[in-house]
Amino acid sequence: MQNEYGDPDVVERLARGIRDSLLRPVRLMEVCGTHTVSVFRHGIRSLLPPEITLVSGPGCPVCVTTQADLGAFMGLSAIPGAIAATFGDLLRVPGTQGSLMDARASGLDVRIVYSPSDAVTLARNNPDRPVVFFAVGFETTAPAVAAALKSARQSRIANFFIYPAMKLVPPALSALLGQNPSVDGLILPGHVCVILGTGPFHPLAQEFRLPMTVTGFEAADILLGIRDLVAMISHQRFSVTNSYLRAVSDNGNPVARALMNEVFTPAPARWRGLGEIPGSGLALHPEYSAFDAASAFHLRPGPEPDPGPCRCADILTARATPPDCPLFATACTPAHPHGPCMVSSEGTCAAFFRYQQRKR
Ligand code: SF4
DSSP states (O other): OOOGGGOHHHHHHHHHHHHHHOOSOEEEEEEEHHHHHHHHHTTHHHHSOTTEEEEEEEEOHHHHSOHHHHHHHGGGGGSTTOEEEEOGGGTTOOBBTBOHHHHHHTTOEEEEOSSHHHHHHHHHHOTTSOEEEEEEEOTTTHHHHHHHHHHHHHTTOTTEEEEEEEBOHHHHHHHHHHTOOOOSEEEEOHHHHHHHOSGGGHHHHHHTTOOEEEOOSSHHHHHHHHHHHHHHHHTTOOOEEESOTTTOOSSOOHHHHHHHHHHEEEEEEEETTTEEEEEEEEEEOGGGGGGBHHHHTTOOOOOOOOOTTOOHHHHTTTSOOGGGSTTBTTTBBTTBOSSHHHHSTTOHHHHHHHHHHHHO
16 A cells, blocks of 8 residues: 555655755665665665665664674584574575585574564473574664563573673764764664663764764655755765654654663674674673573584675775675575675565565
């Protein structure tokens, strides 16, 4: 069913407005993997003048998870009776010792779950076995993981653990912008902003003199955001606009943040493409430390291995696009992925591959 955000007249009017107000070539980053996919799905590039280049950022949680963290999680293979619970997107990501699918073939009991609370249920149903949830995600996922941990604690479920690999977006954007990725504006991650609000991004816009916008995921949403960015670039305004008012407020969701803060505390985290960033991860508060599988089972990430020819790290930091990778659509395809950007449903390589194939 057509809604107002996909109305062709509205979409065309917005696209025309962008074309008319563009004063110079610009390079805009869509930080979030869901936006990357939405840009393809709605054919946004075909509506924009060629002087606007869209590049991806570090907003696909599966893609920014390091091989070292994946390898550490797969250390569960050595724990008798362990059940490894994970979101399905992570199953085929190549790690230091193959993928979780390979580990499953070698005997690790890997179960796909659709939410952290599913993993708690798994633990409840298997009281004699440790169940470890691979907690990957951003501020969008962290409140659900926190709720699952609270429920496990209240129910005294002693065999539920998480491997904490969640990440926080604002410190990563600060680190990325500090590397001068030569972008003229950011489309901020809409779902993360539902939780955080626009508040944490205003200081970044000021510090890096970079316009930013929050948008939704429909065609008109994205074009509204791009229109805002083009206008701010033209007028040299470095602030944050919000055209996703139906979901994002200045203050976000304080209840979800309170839940996160009750269970987690900021910690350093390693990101694929960006390396270690202080305060960009979430560790468990001391009263929840018994749930930390990394401590309980000595699952320690080793050094990050050389990624070889895979350019995921460059794609996540706007230094390359998928066609720049020598393996793209040849040795690396969704059926035979060489990196997470080709595996994840939010991965840039997977989106390029899927929609280019469709075009052909
Ligand atoms: Fe990595 Fe494959 Fe993307 Fe190349 S095409 S960057 S190998 S995921």
